[in-house]
Amino acid sequence: MANVLYDLGRESFLKGEISWSGDAIAIALVDSALYTPNLATDQFLSDVVAGGAVIASFSGMTSKTTATGVADAADVTFPSVTGAVSEYLVVYQDTTVAGTSRLIGLLDSAGVTGLPVTPNGGDIQITFDSGANKIFKL
Numbered sequence: 001m002a003n004v005l006y007d008l009g010r011e012s013f014l015k016g017e018i019s020w021s022g023d024a025i026a027i028a029l030v031d032s033a034l035y036t037p038n039l040a041t042d043q044f045l046s047d048v049v050a051g052g053a054v055i056a057s058f059s060g061m062t063s064k065t066t067a068t069g070v071a072d073a074a075d076v077t078f079p080s081v082t083g084a085v086s087e088y089l090v091v092y093q094d095t096t097v098a099g100t101s102r103l104i105g106l107l108d109s110a111g112v113t114g115l116p117v118t119p120n121g122g123d124i125q126i127t128f129d130s131g132a133n134k135i136f137k138l
Helices: 007-014
Strands: 025-030 054-058 065-067 070-072 076-078 088-093 103-107 124-128
Touching: 007 103, 054 076
Parallel strands: none
Antiparallel strands: 025 054, 025 088, 065 070, 076 124, 088 103
């Protein structure tokens, strides 16, 4: 799989329900053995956490920018992570409630340094692509 956007996340951008620059945006480390993405129907973080697939999350991404349809933000560090191997990063609008936090994108090792990762209790640094598409492009 490559980095992709959820269909309903794209729709939420078009409806003005998600603002990359104005909303709290979060990212989660996800175990692919416990989550099978359905890009057409998965809409909220509750679709991911239902199976216990979220290993760690980082809320409040900083230095968010948008330019020519490209979303970027500062690299993130998940502190003191334990748990299963994580193959995905799920980007979502963070409302603090899983049932209303809209899914935006699913990232794997393509363009993301640090995946897959095996937590060992230490910090996990994720470095986003510095190329033309950054975190994602609409």
